[in-house]
Amino acid sequence: MTTHLTDDERLDALEGTVDAARSAHLHDCAACRREVADLRQVWDGLMVDARTEVPEPPPMFWDQLQVRVGSAVDTRTAAWWMGARGWMSLAAAAAMLLLVVSWGARQRTPVADVVVSQADAAIETEAIGDTAQQFVSDVLASLEDEAVHEVLRPATGAFDDALATLSASEREAFARLLQAELTEGSE
Amino acid sequence: MTDSKVTADLSALDDLALVRSFVDGERTAFDTIVARHQRAVYQVCYRFVHNHEDAADLTQDVFVRAFKGLKAFRGDAKLSTWLHRVAVNVCLNRTALVRPGIEPLDPARHVDDRSEDAFGMVARGERAADVRRAIAQLPPKQRATVMLRVYQELSHEAIAEILGGTVGAAKANFFHALGNLKRMLES
Numbered sequence: 001m002t003t004h005l006t007d008d009e010r011l012d013a014l015e016g017t018v019d020a021a022r023s024a025h026l027h028d029c030a031a032c033r034r035e036v037a038d039l040r041q042v043w044d045g046l047m048v049d050a051r052t053e054v055p056e057p058p059p060m061f062w063d064q065l066q067v068r069v070g071s072a073v074d075t076r077t078a079a080w081w082m083g084a085r086g087w088m089s090l091a092a093a094a095a096m097l098l099l100v101v102s103w104g105a106r107q108r109t110p111v112a113d114v115v116v117s118q119a120d121a122a123i124e125t126e127a128i129g130d131t132a133q134q135f136v137s138d139v140l141a142s143l144e145d146e147a148v149h150e151v152l153r154p155a156t157g158a159f160d161d162a163l164a165t166l167s168a169s170e171r172e173a174f175a176r177l178l179q180a181e182l183t184e185g186s187e
Numbered sequence: 188m189t190d191s192k193v194t195a196d197l198s199a200l201d202d203l204a205l206v207r208s209f210v211d212g213e214r215t216a217f218d219t220i221v222a223r224h225q226r227a228v229y230q231v232c233y234r235f236v237h238n239h240e241d242a243a244d245l246t247q248d249v250f251v252r253a254f255k256g257l258k259a260f261r262g263d264a265k266l267s268t269w270l271h272r273v274a275v276n277v278c279l280n281r282t283a284l285v286r287p288g289i290e291p292l293d294p295a296r297h298v299d300d301r302s303e304d305a306f307g308m309v310a311r312g313e314r315a316a317d318v319r320r321a322i323a324q325l326p327p328k329q330r331a332t333v334m335l336r337v338y339q340e341l342s343h344e345a346i347a348e349i350l351g352g353t354v355g356a357a358k359a360n361f362f363h364a365l366g367n368l369k370r371m372l373e374s
């Protein structure tokens with residue numbers, strides 16, 4: 001008497017792919033036949049359901065489905081495009097910020113920075129919380145796109161640093177540029 | 188050229204030519220692809236969820252996925268095979284999270300009801316409903332394996348490729364699923 005069928009071989013027996021030697025064992029072994037018969041009972045139950053026809057949907061369904069699919073792909077394409085435009089606008093704004101900052105840095109003399117006292121520095125830091133930074137913060141907070149958030153989040157510290165180097169009028173100029181770019185981008 | 192003329196011309200194209208036309212920018216070629224394959228895709232989806240509403244949603248998702256993925260379609264397999272694969276992946280992803288809402292089976296819908304009395308049909312309908320309830324209780328991977336092997340008639344090799352892992356593991360999964368179903372249907 002050879003060994004009983006393994007689980008794998010019992011499945012093969014159920015599916016009719018067991019090899020000849022193991023098939024011979026199955027023929028002689030009541031225990032293995034019973035195991036395979038149990039599997040077949042479950043399989044037959046599954047087949048009762050699997051052979052049930054898929055019910056035909058209402059006749060109008062196919063036309064409606066085509067419209068639904070068309071709307072879905074067009075909406076997604078539009079959403080991607082709007083997202084891409086918004087992101088490009090922010091990128092353009094960031095590029096402008098760099099231009100303004102580098103221009104602002106050229107206008108300052110290193111000596112002026114050195115002579116700023118600790119007290120003045122504190123005042124300068126508090127002054128950053130003006131309309132320009134508030135505006136930038138509001139814009140960032142209003143962004144719903146996670147990906148854009150992730151891209152911009154590491155840059156917010158850099159924004160703070162960059163804004164710190166701007167005068168009040170430069171910050172206002174930047175805010176106006178950013179506002180104009182975003183307004184144009186969302187149209 | 189009128190819209191109806193374009194549609195008529197596209198309908199004459201085979202699947203591969205339709206895909207090429209779509210990738211080249213002919214958006215209406217995609218509508219023709221949807222019209223041609225929506226019934227087959229719907230039937231695949233219905234097998235996973237056994238109700239019209241979810242099957243319709245899944246079918247829409249499949250074509251949205253196809254819209255984005257068709258550019259990568261190389262024509263190595265038939266479009267119908269590729270769409271079947273997309274449908275299976277969408278259904279597995281969606282149904283892994285939500286257990287299927289099971290509609291009561293209409294026994295009169297059975298595909299093979301030759302010489303069967305009313306009692307037999309009802310009994311078989313109840314049995315199929317029991318089977319579906321049992322399948323819904325299986326662990327996700329076993330349930331997926333049963334759906335693919337029994338309802339989509341995929342080979343163990345194809346199942347291993349879709350679900351990941353070896354053919355042996357796919358067969359073991361299916362074997363354990365049958366064992367679990369047996370216990371559930373007996374209790």
Ligand SMILES: [Zn+2]
Nearest residue numbers: 004005029032
């Ligand atoms: Zn044996």
